[in-house]
Amino acid sequence: GNSVTQMEGPVTLSEEAFLTINCTYTATGYPSLFWYVQYPGEGLQLLLKATKADDKGSNKGFEATYRKETTSFHLEKGSVQVSDSAVYFCALTNYNYGQNFVFGPGTRLSVLP
Amino acid sequence: DTGVSQNPRHKITKRGQNVTFRCDPISEHNRLYWYRQTLGQGPEFLTYFQNEAQLEKSRLLSDRFSAERPKGSFSTLEIQRTEQGDSAMYLCASSLARGQGNSPLHFGNGTRLTVT
Numbered sequence: 001g002n003s004v005t006q007m008e009g010p011v012t013l014s015e016e017a018f019l020t021i022n023c024t025y026t027a028t029g030y031p032s033l034f035w036y037v038q039y040p041g042e043g044l045q046l047l048l049k050a051t052k053a054d055d056k057g058s059n060k061g062f063e064a065t066y067r068k069e070t071t072s073f074h075l076e077k078g079s080v081q082v083s084d085s086a087v088y089f090c091a092l093t094n095y096n097y098g099q100n101f102v103f104g105p106g107t108r109l110s111v112l113p
Numbered sequence: 114d115t116g117v118s119q120n121p122r123h124k125i126t127k128r129g130q131n132v133t134f135r136c137d138p139i140s141e142h143n144r145l146y147w148y149r150q151t152l153g154q155g156p157e158f159l160t161y162f163q164n165e166a167q168l169e170k171s172r173l174l175s176d177r178f179s180a181e182r183p184k185g186s187f188s189t190l191e192i193q194r195t196e197q198g199d200s201a202m203y204l205c206a207s208s209l210a211r212g213q214g215n216s217p218l219h220f221g222n223g224t225r226l227t228v229t
Contacts, residue, residue, distance in 0.1 A: 036220075043117075043223060049217055101158065103148075106153070
C-alpha cells in the first residue's frame with residue numbers, strides 16, 4: 001500500500017540556519033506529493049506540492065523536489081525564521097489507487113531566536 | 114472563500130454517549146474528507162465523499178462510526194457508544210476534483226473529542 005516516512009523530530013534550529021526535513025514514500029505508480037504545515041493552534045495548510053518526477057515545489061522560501069529514483073521529497077529552506085516553528089507533514093495521493101491522501105507522522109520544528 | 118468550517122471546536126463526552134460533528138466545506142468543492150489525528154501522529158484517513166456519494170471508507174471506520182453528506186454540501190460524522198480510544202482531533206477537508214488527479218486538500222481547524 002501507500003505510505004510516507006518522515007524523519008523523527010523534534011528539530012531545533014537557530015534562526016537563519018539551513019533546514020532539511022527528510023521524507024520518503026512507498027507507492028505504486030506515480031503519486032502526487034505534498035508538504036503541509038500546521039502552526040500552533042491552527043489547521044493544516046498546504047505548503048507546496050509536486051505532481052510528477054523531477055518537479056520542484058516551492059513556497060515561502062521552502063522547496064522540495066520529487067525524486068522518483070530515490071522515492072523522496074525532502075523539504076528544504078535556506079534560512080529559517082522563528083515564525084517557521086510548526087509541525088510539517090509530508091503526504092501523498094495516488095489517483096489510481098484510491099482518492100485518499102496518506103500523511104506521514106509529522107516533524108516538529110522549533111526555531112530559536 | 115470562507116474556508117472549511119467545523120463545529121463544535123471541542124466536545125467532551127462520557128463513555129457510551131453518541132456524538133455528532135459537522136463540517137461545512139468550501140462551497141464549490143465537490144470532495145469532502147474526514148480524518149482523525151492523535152497527538153504526535155499524522156492525520157489518518159477515515160472516509161471521503163464525492164458530492165453526496167460516500168466512495169471510500171477506511172478499515173479504521175468501525176460500525177460505530179457513520180458519515181453522511183446528504184445534499185453534497187455539509188457533512189456530519191457520528192460516533193455511537195463512544196469509547197476512550199475515540200479521543201482524538203477529527204479533521205475535515207475538502208477539495209475540488211476535476212477528472213483525473215487530486216487537487217490539494219483544504220483543512221478545517223478540527224473538532225477535538227475527549228471521551229471521559
